[in-house]
Amino acid sequence: MxxxxxxxxxxxxxxxxxxxxxxxxxxxxxxxxxxxxxxxxxxxxxxxxxxxxxxxxxxxxxxxxxxxxxxxxxxxxxxxxxxxFGQLFRWENIKPGSVPEEFFASLGKPMLSYKAPYQWIDRVLSYAEDTGYPFAELKIDSLTIRNNLISGVLEYNSGPRITWDSLEIAGGSKTDKRYLQQVTGLIPGQPFSQKDLAKATQTIRKSPYFTVVESPELAFQMRQAKPIFMLQDRRVNVFDGVIGLLPNENELGKVLITGEVDLQLYHLGGKGRDFSLNWQRLNIQSQSLEIKAKESFVFHTPLDVGVGFSLLKQDSSFVNRMFELDFGFRISDKTYLNFFTKRQAGDLISPEDIIPDQALPASIDYRWNQYGIGMDWNTLDSPVSPRRGSRIQGRFSLGNKQILQNTGLPEELYDGLEESSAQYQGWFSGEKHLFVKPTWGMWFRAVGGFLQNQNLFLNELYRVGGLKSLRGFNEKNFFAKSFGYLNLEQRLFFDQNSFLIVFADLGIIENPYNSPKIDRPFSFGTGINLDTDGGLFSFVLAIGKSDIQALSFSYSRIHFGYLARF
Incomplete structure (x- = not known):
């Protein structure tokens, strides 16, 4: 020392x-x-x-x-x-006494410096506390002193073995007890663990459905510990309406009104059961529909099961459909892993209108069965309105694509085209929230994706653009074989969830049916998010430029949004 x-x-x-x-x-x-x-x-x-x-x-x-x-x-x-100072005392010998051998196997033997045995005792008591013995006692008895050397014997009393009782929910939350037990891992009959209780509390605080109002209480009786959680449900259900004002390309001088309806219902029945519906009108003839549902902890196992269906009608060109089945489970509080299978289908609507040059059209009839894996790593401080933390998501899938011959097209157009081939795709998203000052925050997000096959057609490609990706352009304006974009946003807070924004979006998009094939769109603008008692109102003004859109106020995009949480 x-x-x-x-x-x-x-x-x-x-x-x-x-x-x-x-x-x-x-x-x-x-x-x-x-x-x-x-x-x-x-x-x-x-x-x-x-x-x-x-x-x-x-x-x-x-x-x-x-x-x-x-x-x-x-x-x-x-x-x-x-x-x-006087003499420096140290331990000469410490006999194990009544301490179980498992403690020495797990924690080793205490060192003989004066402080080390007491630190070892603290570790033993923590170990006992996490293995079902919260009332364990350990002390050094039968002390003898020779000169400056101390000897003693360890005396251990385990106390009663405590197991978890069924947990109790207070605070008026609609959460089902069995669901909360699955989330926390505090299963009745399992050994008591103070470490698991602390971990469960942190898990609940990060739940998108509810949060802990105060520290949990413990009630001990009949060698069982009953955890009592005071929960408060979050207002996470969403009804979101967006109106877009765009120049009408078919009628010059007039405005085209587009729209979106987003309904998201979470934690139905208090069991982590989710349902969402999203409808968009992209232009006069184009619309999209997405429906998703998820059931958590199916048959009281760690497995979540989700299904999804989407439909996209693009003008009078084609219609796409997709059905997805998803299986997911939580690896840790931060990491979620899922496996999924998809079936995508695309069909031409009016093939007789697109063959004057006796060549295959840009879109085609196809079927694609794929299997994939996804990951979500989340350290955001709030699932609803984060100000700090990061989130990384990724998906990769592959499968066999089959090209179908359309009876409305001549058979010779398909000569030399491989009808069945392997196809794969990947998608990545990473975002970061920085809380610089109480009134100043920043948000950064990078998103990218790719699609790979020797024969790719327009109705298979990714769709990018709009309020939730590249602002300043029509919703799903760009077709992309591969893409990447970066969102940069400065936020000036004047309330907990209300802020002014100044943003810039930068992108790179590869479309083999465009000339040139590589487009580098960018946009910038400003807006406001206003949190009211009735919901969240948003207004965004964005100006964008790409190879097919000039940088001009006449092409600016104005988005009004209203998101009601209940």
Whole structure:
């Protein structure tokens, strides 16, 4: 141990007392007897000096200087307190006594420095507390001292074995007890664990459905521990309406009104059961529909099962359909893993209108069965309105694509085209929230995706653009074989969930049916998110530029949004 040499000097100066009107006590000390560097602190009362000497005495004795004490010497009006270390005590021998062998196997044997056995005792009690024995006791008994060497025997009393009882929910939450047991992992009959209780509390705080109002309580009876959680449901159900005002390309000088309806219902029946419906009108002839549902902890297992259906009608060109079956489970509080299978189908609507050049159209009839894996790593501080943290998501899938011959097209157009081939795709998203000051925050997001096959057609490609991706462009404006975009946003908060924004979006898009094939769109703008008692109102003004859109206020996009949580 690094020796410390502490000298406490306090003197009363009548002239200072007269001038300052109060007593000043100066404390000086050095870190070692040979050090010449002094540290100085000033106190106003002797009580504060006493607190310092008491704490220093405890530090020395915890290091093994059990006989140490402060010696007092008076020099005129100065009281000098000097620490006398005395002998350094250490352990000569500690017998295991009644301590179970499993503790030594898991934690090793205690070292023989004076402090080490007490630290080892704390680890043993924590280990016992996490394996069903929260009332365990461990002490060193039968002490003997020879010179400066100490010997003793460890005495252990496990106390009663405690198991988890069924948990209880207070606070009026609609959450089902069985669902909460699955989420927390506090299963009745399993050994009590203080560590698991703390982990369960953190898990609940991150739940998108509810949060903990106060620290959980424990009720012990009949060798069982009943955790009591005070929960409050979050307002996470969503009804979102968006109206877009766009230039009408078919009728010059007029405005085209587009729209979106987003309904999201979460935690139905208090069992983590979710349902969502999204409808969009992209332009006069194009619409899309997405429906999703998820059931958590199916048959009281860690498995979640989800289904999804989507339909996209693009003008009079084609219609796409997709059905998805998803199986997911939680690896940890931060990580969620899922496996899925999809069936995608695309069909031409009016093939007789698109064959004047006797070549295959850009879109085609196809069927694609795929299997994939996804991951979601989430450290956001709030699932609803985060200000700090990160989130990383990714999906990868592959499968066999089959091209179907359309009876409305000549068969010779399909000559040399491989009807069945392997196809794969990937998608990635990463976002970061920074909370710089109480009124200033930043949000960054990077998203990318790719699709790979030797024969790709327009109605298979990704769709990018709009309020939730590249602002300043029509919803799903871009077709992309591969893409990447970056959202940069500065937020000026004037309420908890209300803020002004200034943003810029940068993208790169590859479309083999465009010329040039690589487009680098960008956009910028401003907006406001206003949180009211009735819901969240948003207004965004964005201006974008790409190879097919000039940078002009006449092509600006104005988005009104209203998101009602209930």
């Amino acid at each position: 690094k020796s410390l040499f502490l000298t406490v000097v306090s003197w009363l100066t009548f002239s200072q007392a007269i001038c300052l009107g109060q007593q000043i006590i100066r404390v000086e000390w050095t870190e070692s007897p040979t050090s010449e560097i002094k540290k100085i602190r000033e106190f106003g009362t002797f009580t504060e000096v006493g607190k310092l000497t008491d704490s220093v005495s405890l530090i020395f004795k915890s290091e093994g200087y059990l006989e140490g004490y402060f010696r007092e010497k008076n020099f005129n009006d100065t009281l000098r307190l000097t620490w006398d």
